[in-house]
Amino acid sequence: MDEISSLLGQVSLGDREAFSRLYQQTSPKLYSILLRILRNRPEAEDALQEVFVKIWQRADRFRPNEGRGGVWLAAIARNQAIDLMRARKPTSSAIDEAYDLASPNPGPEEAAVNQSEGGRIERCMKALESDKAEAVKRAYVEGLSYQELAEFYNIPINTMRTWLRRSLLKLRECLGQ
Template sequence: MAELTDIEGYISRVALGDRQAFASLYDETSAKLFGVALRVLNDRAEAEECTQEVYIRIWKAAGRYQQNGLSPMTWLITIARNRAIDRLRARKSGSSGLDEAGEIPDAGPGPEALAIASSERGRIMMCMSELPDERAEAIRRVYLDGETYNELATHFDVPLNTMRTWLRRGLQKLKECLTR
């Protein structure tokens, strides 16, 4: 694993058009950035495409990176997270109704699958309603909206470890409720 100073060096060299530095940066950071995209998008193929787009952006934006004593991974993760959220929003808005090949996409699950999903969704919603409002909201925001623990802690004005505890205990209560 590369040191943070190595990653900063790669970014600086990428800004100068160094393809070898770009390859090294990719080797050292792609697994983490793919993980960020996958967590937000919850779709492996889309996360792979997103990660490719992220590295194109990194190639183009490397000259704007400023070494400021903070982790360069924060900068890279922010690019990945923002791109994944952009894709998620585009997916939710349903852009054109056509897939990339210009064909009408598959209509989706059949009536039986929809009925099962609706029943499961109802059970989950019932269990979520048993949680305190702010904890249920935190779980929705982290697992459905892709927010980070730090963002949630800031939003709810609680320490980071408290947020982690809220999420862990909330998920335990959901699991208990769903197994009743």
């Protein structure tokens, strides 16, 4: 029987001195197992404490006549690390993060609707006189004011308001068809 198995046998009887010697001999190896699996030093240190609590509580389950105490301890450490890995909240991968980001582009359905609406608006705009269609675009797309448009077309401001009002009524009628 190896020394670790002998110490485990003594620990199963509640021998604190044997437990202390077992810790001194095996903790570096068990810590390295935990660190390799968990890849996080503080988490591995916490897990090592949990492993030794389990060893203290379960030492009576070890069969010293099998003489493989180191393997038994390594299995406890490995299982503890795996349990901790499973308990972690899953971190999102780059694919998950990309999936959650909303695309600024319209989806296929919205693009089709926009394209058909855009086509309808374009067709209705062509039905207007060219200068009035241009005034509508400058007012409602570019954001020019009545005053700026009136100055651009060299007409009174009230005439510009009338142009835009009548043009919008014609557009509404055309789009309603």
